[in-house]
Amino acid sequence: MEKVRYGIIGCGNMGTGHAKKFFAGMVENSVLTAICDLKPAKMESILALEGCTVTKTYTDYKEMLASGEIDAVIVAVPHYSHPQLTIDALNAGIHAVCEKPAGVYTKQVKEMNAVAEKSDKLFTMMFNQRTNCVYRKIREMIRDGELGEIKRVNWIVTDWYRTQFYYDSGDWRATWRGEGGGVLFNQCPHQLDLLQWVTGMMPKRVHSFCHFGKWHDIEVEDDVTVYMEFENGATGVFVTSTADTPGTNRLEIMGEKGKIVCQEDKTQKIFKFFKLAVNERDHCKTSKEGFKNPDFEEIDIETDGKNPQHVGILNNFTNAILGREPLFVNGNEGIRGVELMDSMLLSTWLGKTVELPIDDDLYLEELNKRIATSRVKEAVDIVIDTEGSYGSTRS
Numbered sequence: 001m002e003k004v005r006y007g008i009i010g011c012g013n014m015g016t017g018h019a020k021k022f023f024a025g026m027v028e029n030s031v032l033t034a035i036c037d038l039k040p041a042k043m044e045s046i047l048a049l050e051g052c053t054v055t056k057t058y059t060d061y062k063e064m065l066a067s068g069e070i071d072a073v074i075v076a077v078p079h080y081s082h083p084q085l086t087i088d089a090l091n092a093g094i095h096a097v098c099e100k101p102a103g104v105y106t107k108q109v110k111e112m113n114a115v116a117e118k119s120d121k122l123f124t125m126m127f128n129q130r131t132n133c134v135y136r137k138i139r140e141m142i143r144d145g146e147l148g149e150i151k152r153v154n155w156i157v158t159d160w161y162r163t164q165f166y167y168d169s170g171d172w173r174a175t176w177r178g179e180g181g182g183v184l185f186n187q188c189p190h191q192l193d194l195l196q197w198v199t200g201m202m203p204k205r206v207h208s209f210c211h212f213g214k215w216h217d218i219e220v221e222d223d224v225t226v227y228m229e230f231e232n233g234a235t236g237v238f239v240t241s242t243a244d245t246p247g248t249n250r251l252e253i254m255g256e257k258g259k260i261v262c263q264e265d266k267t268q269k270i271f272k273f274f275k276l277a278v279n280e281r282d283h284c285k286t287s288k289e290g291f292k293n294p295d296f297e298e299i300d301i302e303t304d305g306k307n308p309q310h311v312g313i314l315n316n317f318t319n320a321i322l323g324r325e326p327l328f329v330n331g332n333e334g335i336r337g338v339e340l341m342d343s344m345l346l347s348t349w350l351g352k353t354v355e356l357p358i359d360d361d362l363y364l365e366e367l368n369k370r371i372a373t374s375r376v377k378e379a380v381d382i383v384i385d386t387e388g389s390y391g392s393t394r395s
Contacts, residue, residue: 004095004318005069007034009061009085010076011042012170014099018074018310023051027314029322034069036061061085065092072097072321074126078172079104079180083112086331090119095321097314099126100189102334104180105367106342107360113332123331124317129190130197130329131312133303134271138253138260139198141273141301147255148279150199153228153236159247159265160187160240167218168377174218177374180367182220183242184210184341193337195238199253202336203228203236203343205355210348215243219374226344238344256280258296273299 006022008015015035022032036058037043043057058064065073065088072095075085083103089096102125103109116123129135141147160183172178179185184192196202211223222243228236241247250263256279263270276283277295308315313329320327339356342363347354349366 001071001322002029004030004321005033005071006030007036007064007070007073007094008032008076009036009064009073010078010099011035011037011039011046012076015074015076016042016046018076018314019046019052019054020049021311021314023049023053025051026311027318030314030318034058034064034067036064062088062092065089065094071095072122072317075099078170078178079185080108080178083108086112086123087115090115090121090123093121095122095317096331097124097126097317098331098334100193100334100337101185101341102331102338104185104338105360105364106335106338106358107364109335109338110360113335116332122317122320122327124313124320124327124329125193125331125334126310126313127190127193127197127329127334128309128313129194131309132307133305134262134264134307135194135198137301137303138251138262139200141260142199142253142255146257146273146275147253147260148257149232149281150201150230150234150253150255152234152252152254153195153199153230154252155191155195155237155250156239157188157191157247157249157251158239158241158244159249160242161245161247162187162216162222162242164216167216171377173377174216174220174222175374175377176219176367176370178377179220181341181345182212182218182222183240184221184224184344187242188240189337189341191238191240192340193333195236195340196336197333201230201232201234203340203356204231205229205353206340206343206347207353208344208347210345215241219370221345221348224344226347260301271301271303273301275299 031053034056035043035054056069073089074097076099082098086096086098167174206228208226210221212221214223216222223241226238246266249265253260258275261270261272275297283294316328319325343354343356343358346363
């Protein structure tokens with residue numbers, strides 16, 4: 001195989017964005033040969049793009065999977081369908097790229113992961129923010145022990161501003177029946193993935209306060225504050241909203257040996273390591289002064305400057321299929337972000353702290369209560385250009 005032939009299922013915002021990258025020649029050693037959508041008008045929009053290489057269109061994704069026209073597929077449909085379409089692709093002998101999130105509830109994601117474990121085809125998640133040099137560097141520093149034991153993680157990410165028009169642009173958006181959640185499931189899967197990826201830790205307990213339709217005419221969460229506790233005793237706070245402007249994207253990770261501060265939004269760009277001269281725990285126990293802080297050095301953190309985002313994931317996946325490099329993101333890791341999202345909603349619904357891993361059946365039971373009363377929306381049904389809306393793009 002000289003080139004990997006791709007198909008895209010779902011020609012909305014993300015599917016169209018991916019198609020443009022193929023047509024621009026940004027995904028090496030590959031070609032987009034087929035697309036699929038239930039609505040032909042959306043496919044016509046892609047066919048009209050400059051440099052289009054698509055030779056086949058489908059309204060039934062199973063026909064595309066069985067066509068022999070593709071080697072790999074990008075699943076870019078509403079969230080509930082991510083696991084089943086990925087399962088069907090892998091079972092059809094097709095390599096699969098799943099858009100975030102991996103699913104809406106943990107039970108369905110575990111079913112997908114079980115199929116992926118048995119398949120000889122590659123499976124990845126579109127965790128494009130993992131390619132960002134900033135987050136790769138933070139992960140490296142933590143793994144190398146530069147912060148020592150982590151004590152606290154705080155992330156406020158409120159630069160996800162969305163208007164009512166955005167929510168009205170799809171009949172599935174911001175409904176329990178169609179999307180399964182709000183800001184946690186649509187905007188924040190990347191941050192929730194990064195939270196555990198860069199630190200190497202999953203919370204053991206969360207207590208959350210999700211507000212539903214607080215700032216918009218929607219039924220899902222658009223304002224969230226979460227308190228987290230980790231196995232090693234560290235604590236954390238996660239705050240997000242789609243109604244703050246100008247929003248903030250500030251991550252602070254405090255360790256025994258210092259603190260990383262990363263802020264990348266419209267107001268500031270900071271990436272610093274406040275490196276303590278001595279371990280704070282040792283200083284606390286040995287200092288003979290009651291108010292003496294350890295000395296520290298303020299260091300501007302340097303990175304390799306690379307931040308390929310979606311193109312980085314697609315190029316890696318293509319080369320992994322061709323046997324030219326290892327897979328960067330194992331798709332089975334998508335369960336962790338879904339576990340975090342689900343735990344945050346479940347804590348709010350139950351009004352108490354919940355333990356992780358959560359009770360899969362209890363979560364689905366509570367979700368189904370909301371689905372049963374979910375409203376049917378009329379929508380404009382348009383494709384919105386998502387370029388530049390993915391959060392941090394520092395290079």
